[in-house]
Amino acid sequence: MAKLPDPVLTNIFTLQRRIIESVDTTTALEFRLLEQMGETAETLPELEELQSIRERLLSPYSRLHTLVLKAAQSQPVAPNDVLNLLYRSIESTEAALAASIASLQEIQRNWN
Template identity: 50%
Template sequence: MARLPDQILTAIFSLQRHLLEGINETAATELAIFEQFGETEITIPALEQLQNARQRLTDPYSRLCTLLLRVAESQPTTPTAMLNLLVQTIEQAQAAVDASEASIREAKRDFDLL
């Protein structure tokens, strides 16, 4: 593997954990709303918002895994374009985590699940 700085690897692995936790939390919140209130005119927007939030977390998780694998396979060095894409994906993933956390909090607050 072309050597990535430990700081970048640590950031990626930490971010992957946050993404997985967010995916789990959105699914759990969606299920709680559905089980308690069903699929009604009132809950459908929140359920859709949570589904979108989960997808916004799943996409960067998949990209990070794929890019990290490609970096590991690249020899002797990782192409600059791939490194730039990795950095961009890290930034987008962090933004997705932040936005999804807000969506989860809002849905929980709206349905008194806190």
């Protein structure tokens, strides 16, 4: 395996865990909203936003997964293009996660 620094791996796995937790929270909120209020003209925009949040989170998760595996299969070192993509993906994932969490919190505030 092309050895990635431990802090980089820790950051990636932490991001993936936060994405999983956010997907779970998003899905639970969608379920509660549907269960309590139903699919109405009032809830439809939020339900669509929750679906969008979930989709926006799945793509970075998959991208990180793919790039880490690609780096791990490289010998003796990972190609620079893979590493550059990985580091850019980490940055974009952090931004996407922060934006998704903010949107999720806003929806939660609106319906609590």
